[in-house]
Amino acid sequence: MPVQNAEELFLSLLSDSYAREQHMAQFWDQFSQQVQDPDVKNILSVRAFLTRQDASNIEKCFQIMGKQPSPPNVRFYQTMAEDFRRQLDTIQHPGLKAVYALWAIRTMQNWAIGEYSALTAMAAVAGNRAVTNLLEHTLADKMDFVQDTREWFRDMVKQAISARVAGRAA
Numbered sequence: 188m189p190v191q192n193a194e195e196l197f198l199s200l201l202s203d204s205y206a207r208e209q210h211m212a213q214f215w216d217q218f219s220q221q222v223q224d225p226d227v228k229n230i231l232s233v234r235a236f237l238t239r240q241d242a243s244n245i246e247k248c249f250q251i252m253g254k255q256p257s258p259p260n261v262r263f264y265q266t267m268a269e270d271f272r273r274q275l276d277t278i279q280h281p282g283l284k285a286v287y288a289l290w291a292i293r294t295m296q297n298w299a300i301g302e303y304s305a306l307t308a309m310a311a312v313a314g315n316r317a318v319t320n321l322l323e324h325t326l327a328d329k330m331d332f333v334q335d336t337r338e339w340f341r342d343m344v345k346q347a348i349s350a351r352v353a354g355r356a357a
Contacts, residue, residue, distance in 0.1 A: 197309045206259035208242035214268045224285035244321045282347040
């Protein structure tokens with residue numbers, strides 16, 4: 188469907204983000220079943236829960252605007268999620284599986300930060316304060332997650348590498 192103006196572009200991008208959030212909530216639940224580390228399992232489970240809340244925020248944006256989501260283009264996200272799942276299946280070491288799972292979730296969160304940054308700016312320019320606030324809240328959630336897991340991610344990578352090096356030395 189051709190995009191004729193800024194509002195149509197915004198609705199198209201918002202629809203894509205909405206569909207991605209719904210898809211990724213299911214994906215994080217499934218992904219958590221493939222990881223043995225209980226902390227990473229819990230993070231993935233919580234991320235799925237928060238992703239459903241983010242989708243709910245987008246639903247509210249559509250309600251506020253009196254619009255319906257347009258047909259989304261989620262092929263990219265589906266392909267990325269399938270690639271993540273396929274790669275995780277090839278990893279045998281539980282510690283490395285945990286590191287990879289965290290890497291995957293942080294990769295998707297960074298992508299979402301870019302999306303929500305653009306959507307928030309577009310909503311602000313359009314002058315829709317309520318939609319801007321909902322999108323800013325969702326953006327903050329994504330940014331907080333990446334920030335909160337930074338040190339933990341580094342520590343997990345160090346542990347996985349140290350364990351692997353110790354295994355080679357033995």
